[in-house]
Amino acid sequence: MLETFEQAALEAGKAILRVYRSDCAVSLKQDLSPVTIADERAEQIILAHLSKEFPDIPVIAEESVSAGHVPDVRGKSFFLVDPLDGTREFVEHRDEFTVNIAYIKDGIPVTGIVYAPAIGVAFVADDRKAERLVVGKDFEITERLPIRVRERPENxxxxxxxxxxxxxxxxxxxxxxxxxxxxxxxxxxxxxxxxxxxxxxxxxxxxxxxxxxxxxxxxxxxxxxxxxxxxxxxxxxxxxxxxxxxxxxxxxxxxxxxxxxxx
Known part of the structure; x- marks a missing residue:
């Protein structure tokens, strides 16, 4: 599953960067949050990967929900997708925006990827293991580094x-x-x-x-x-x-x- 997440996120990130480096049209959703063509293109890419590899797992995706497409996930495992988290950062040309894909099992996020395409890093989780990925300019993963939280300091x-x-x-x-x-x-x-x-x-x-x-x-x-x-x-x-x-x-x-x- 994580391999599919990585492929989908990298491809979506590539599409996002094409828009990021050009003039980007911004519109507002009903809740007045911004949305761009990058959000929509990235979500289409991610949904295509997930439906191909996991056709029986429902997907809750931000732009699809805004459009009224909300599958019933009660009592089920499912995917959560934010194709462009940090749209405000994206619009203001700050590089902190990310592509987010997660798998939820029994109410808990057990597998996921957070990819920051403008920074060239991704973070992944699977089977209780977390890694930081270095992503090259050709959108290939060049390094995988295990990560762990630090002991809590006094301050x-x-x-x-x-x-x-x-x-x-x-x-x-x-x-x-x-x-x-x-x-x-x-x-x-x-x-x-x-x-x-x-x-x-x-x-x-x-x-x-x-x-x-x-x-x-x-x-x-x-x-x-x-x-x-x-x-x-x-x-x-x-x-x-x-x-x-x-x-x-x-x-x-x-x-x-x-x-x-x-x-």
């Missing part, structure tokens, strides 16, 4: 969303001995935790499951945790939510190293 380094910080995030940082905070876009925050470059990522603003699943798979495989504010693991396949849309996430906190009680 924590936090990661925060560049576009979605708020007072609750500031309070969390103040209450948890965070000595520094770095802002970065897209699901790369999960991956920086996974490779031991930071310690915690609190998220108290809205995300969708396709935003987080692939990065979460990488973090968990590298020894980290993603928990809700009650300390329970974040789960996937959340439908029929009376308080929010299907597949919307609650607030959560990602930890490198050993899990901790949430302040």
């Amino acid at each position: 924590l380094l936090a990661l925060a969303s560049r576009c979605n910080g708020n007072a609750r995030t500031d309070d969390f940082l103040a209450e948890n001995a965070v000595s520094a905070c770095t802002s970065i876009g897209s699901s790369l925050k999960f991956c920086l935790l996974a490779e031991g470059k930071a310690d915690v990522y609190p998220r108290f603003s809205r995300t969708m499951e396709w935003d987080t699943a692939a990065g979460d798979a990488v973090l968990r495989a590298a020894g980290g945790t993603t928990v809700m504010t009650d300390g329970q693991p974040l789960r996937y396949g959340k439908t029929d939510q009376s308080h929010d849309a299907d597949f919307a996430n609650p607030s959560f906190i990602c930890w490198g190293g050993k899990s901790a009680a949430v302040a």
